Amino acid sequence: MDKRYLDLLAEKYDREEKVVTEIINYEAILNLPKGTEHFVSDLHGEYQAFQHVLRNGSGRVKEKIRDIFSGVIYEKEINELAALVYYPEEKLKLIKNSVENEQELNKWYKDSIERMIKLIAYSSSKYTRSKLRKALPEQFAYIIEELLYKTDEFANKEQYYSKIVQQIITLGQAEKLIIGLAYSTQRLVVDHLHVVGDIYDRGPEPDKIMEALINYHSVDVQWGNHDALWLGAFAGSKVCLANIIRICARYDNLDIIEDVYGINLRPLLNLADKYYEDNPAFRPKIHSDKKTSDHEKLQITKIHQAIAMIQFKLESPIIKRRPNFNMEGRLLLEKVDYEKSEITINGVTYPLEDTCFKTINPEKPDELLEEEAQVMDKLLFSVQHSEKLARHMNFLMKKGSLYLRYNGNLLIHGCIPLCEDGPMEKMEIEGKAYKGRELLDVFEQYLRNAFAHPEKTDDLATDMVWYLWTGEYSSLFGKREMTTFERYFIKDKASHKEKKNPYYSLREQEETCRRILEEFDLNPDNGHIINGHTPVKEIDGENPIKANGKMIVIDGGFSKAYQSKTGIAGYTLLYNSYGMQLVAHQHFNSKEDVLINGTDVLSVKRLVDKELERKKVKETNNGEELLQKVELLNRLMEYRYMK
Numbered sequence: 001m002d003k004r005y006l007d008l009l010a011e012k013y014d015r016e017e018k019v020v021t022e023i024i025n026y027e028a029i030l031n032l033p034k035g036t037e038h039f040v041s042d043l044h045g046e047y048q049a050f051q052h053v054l055r056n057g058s059g060r061v062k063e064k065i066r067d068i069f070s071g072v073i074y075e076k077e078i079n080e081l082a083a084l085v086y087y088p089e090e091k092l093k094l095i096k097n098s099v100e101n102e103q104e105l106n107k108w109y110k111d112s113i114e115r116m117i118k119l120i121a122y123s124s125s126k127y128t129r130s131k132l133r134k135a136l137p138e139q140f141a142y143i144i145e146e147l148l149y150k151t152d153e154f155a156n157k158e159q160y161y162s163k164i165v166q167q168i169i170t171l172g173q174a175e176k177l178i179i180g181l182a183y184s185t186q187r188l189v190v191d192h193l194h195v196v197g198d199i200y201d202r203g204p205e206p207d208k209i210m211e212a213l214i215n216y217h218s219v220d221v222q223w224g225n226h227d228a229l230w231l232g233a234f235a236g237s238k239v240c241l242a243n244i245i246r247i248c249a250r251y252d253n254l255d256i257i258e259d260v261y262g263i264n265l266r267p268l269l270n271l272a273d274k275y276y277e278d279n280p281a282f283r284p285k286i287h288s289d290k291k292t293s294d295h296e297k298l299q300i301t302k303i304h305q306a307i308a309m310i311q312f313k314l315e316s317p318i319i320k321r322r323p324n325f326n327m328e329g330r331l332l333l334e335k336v337d338y339e340k341s342e343i344t345i346n347g348v349t350y351p352l353e354d355t356c357f358k359t360i361n362p363e364k365p366d367e368l369l370e371e372e373a374q375v376m377d378k379l380l381f382s383v384q385h386s387e388k389l390a391r392h393m394n395f396l397m398k399k400g401s402l403y404l405r406y407n408g409n410l411l412i413h414g415c416i417p418l419c420e421d422g423p424m425e426k427m428e429i430e431g432k433a434y435k436g437r438e439l440l441d442v443f444e445q446y447l448r449n450a451f452a453h454p455e456k457t458d459d460l461a462t463d464m465v466w467y468l469w470t471g472e473y474s475s476l477f478g479k480r481e482m483t484t485f486e487r488y489f490i491k492d493k494a495s496h497k498e499k500k501n502p503y504y505s506l507r508e509q510e511e512t513c514r515r516i517l518e519e520f521d522l523n524p525d526n527g528h529i530i531n532g533h534t535p536v537k538e539i540d541g542e543n544p545i546k547a548n549g550k551m552i553v554i555d556g557g558f559s560k561a562y563q564s565k566t567g568i569a570g571y572t573l574l575y576n577s578y579g580m581q582l583v584a585h586q587h588f589n590s591k592e593d594v595l596i597n598g599t600d601v602l603s604v605k606r607l608v609d610k611e612l613e614r615k616k617v618k619e620t621n622n623g624e625e626l627l628q629k630v631e632l633l634n635r636l637m638e639y640r641y642m643k
């Protein structure tokens with residue numbers, strides 16, 4: 001090893017004891033049980049439901065409470081304590097309104113603090129003290145530690161502790177402490193969060209999810225096709241931008257664009273007003289809890305048509321300049337017979353309904369009107385200058401990737417494109433054929449490149465981000481083609497079908513999954529593939545655990561629009577030192593329901609894999625890094641101090 005490197009390291013560890021302490025600390029951590037990983041996916045803007053799963057750690061909080069208090073306190077109190085940990089501020093308010101007098105309130109404070117301290121002690125038992133301290137509210141760390149390391153052996157100590165709690169109450173600090181303890185507990189039950197894609201689109205509050213993730217103690221993201229679409233828009237792809245606005249209009253979420261990210265939609269609205277009328281195919285899907293006036297609905301319907309037509313026009317030049325995308329079949333505007341109002345696709349002629357082709361010149365159907373081009377320029381400028389969007393997109397880039405190898409598992413939103421008979425599908429890019437892991441690495445390089453050059457709007461990298469959204473070999477899309485045009489204008493549902501990549505049937509077989517794990521240099525005996533993207537239709541008997549446990553599909557099903565298809569609110573996954581458990585969630589009603597009735601979302605757990613021996617930190621990715629550090633420190637010790 002280079003001596004200069006060790007000399008440099010010695011500047012940080014300038015005393016023998018510092019090296020020794022660090023080595024002992026790392027060795028201790030390496031032998032602790034591995035922390036709990038929490039996997040979620042397909043959040044689709046459903047912040048409230050996501051919050052709940054995050055705050056209850058997919059049922060982990062309740063489980064810990066039960067471990068300690070079952071048979072000790074009533075079921076009702078268990079539910080109340082759980083609600084207090086999930087939503088401390090709101091629960092405190094409810095309690096204060098319900099108690100008769102101060103004495104009763106103080107008694108409640110005292111009981112709650114004691115219970116929460118027990119819960120923290122239990123939840124932190126597999127962590128070092130230093131890690132626990134980091135999870136505690138700073139201003140109370142000292143006091144909580146005093147309370148935590150209480151032993152009941154000495155009666156006089158008991159008095160000392162109840163004095164501390166008493167003082168906290170008298171000094172008016174009880175609520176702050178309770179709130180702090182609640183958040184510490186949430187943090188302790190889950191060590192690391194994986195978001196396996198699709199934070200954006202369909203639901204109303206993706207921005208709040210982003211804020212929650214930014215503030216989360218430890219997280220990574222595997223981009224979903226919808227996230228790539230947003231990244232693409234920010235990176236300069238106008239067609240991606242048209243898509244995100246179209247989807248927001250379709251789901252009555254334009255306020256995300258306008259109010260949340262501050263993007264001015266006025267120019268688009270003016271254009272929409274000029275060329276479009278009401279049209280049933282473009283009316284927004286309204287959330288039950290949203291009060292959109294008829295006038296607003298009409299405006300949205302017009303915007304929806306304006307932006308959809310711009311999107312179709314923008315697709316055409318990309319398809320033409322990128323023959324390797326193999327998307328000529330999607331040049332649908334050119335296949336339309338504008339006089340007869342029909343279209344012929346793959347030899348079948350369909351009548352077109354609910355059309356809105358006023359801005360189309362049949363001679364040059366993909367030509368944007370000058371006004372349309374201007375609207376897109378303004379929108380792009382606005383998008384790229386939204387500070388909030390920049391913050392969110394930068395975070396997605398920093399914490400995100402197309403796939404992730406983590407603790408022996410492969411995390412990926414969509415798929416690994418496969419041929420019918422099993423081998424990985426090849427795609428040619430700039431004269432070279434790529435497949436499997438190499439193809440995904442190349443996709444990611446292009447996406448990062450597009451993001452680094454937002455000023456370029458039609459280079460290959462930028463076009464490639466759109467390909468990730470909709471191309472046949474995209475690992476995020478996983479279907480042969482996206483039939484958006486057909487879904488708006490053709491009644492015959494047969495034309496709407498989007499054929500899935502063979503991956504989705506082949507992934508049922510263990511052999512396929514083993515092959516994919518090997519392709520990613522992971523051990524197929526222990527590893528799993530963790531997918532999101534496709535709602536698991538539990539209603540039809542579909543099993544989210546496939547291929548003899550090698551494949552786990554956790555599409556969170558948070559998206560309300562899809563819940564009737566799946567029959568369930570969705571799945572999350574937990575992976576702790578004992579193994580992996582899949583958690584099925586019932587539909588999430590509301591926070592109020594949890595707070596007032598104590599009804600938690602019912603979660604049913606299914607064992608995926610059980611570790612024969614409790615897994616330790618040293619067998620994890622983090623552990624590997626720590627082991628390397630220990631090795632380095634040992635070298636430093638020999639070189640510097642053991643002479």
Ligand SMILES: O=P(O)(O)OC[C@H]1O[C@](O)(COP(=O)(O)O)[C@@H](O)[C@@H]1O
Nearest residue numbers: 225226250479482483484487498533
């Ligand atoms: O339900 P909608 O809004 O019509 O969306 C359907 C479109 O969404 C997609 O399923 C992609 O979104 P997902 O990643 O959420 O599946 C497309 O394949 C399909 O064309």
Ligand SMILES: [Mn+2]
Nearest residue numbers: 198224225533
């Ligand atoms: Mn998806």
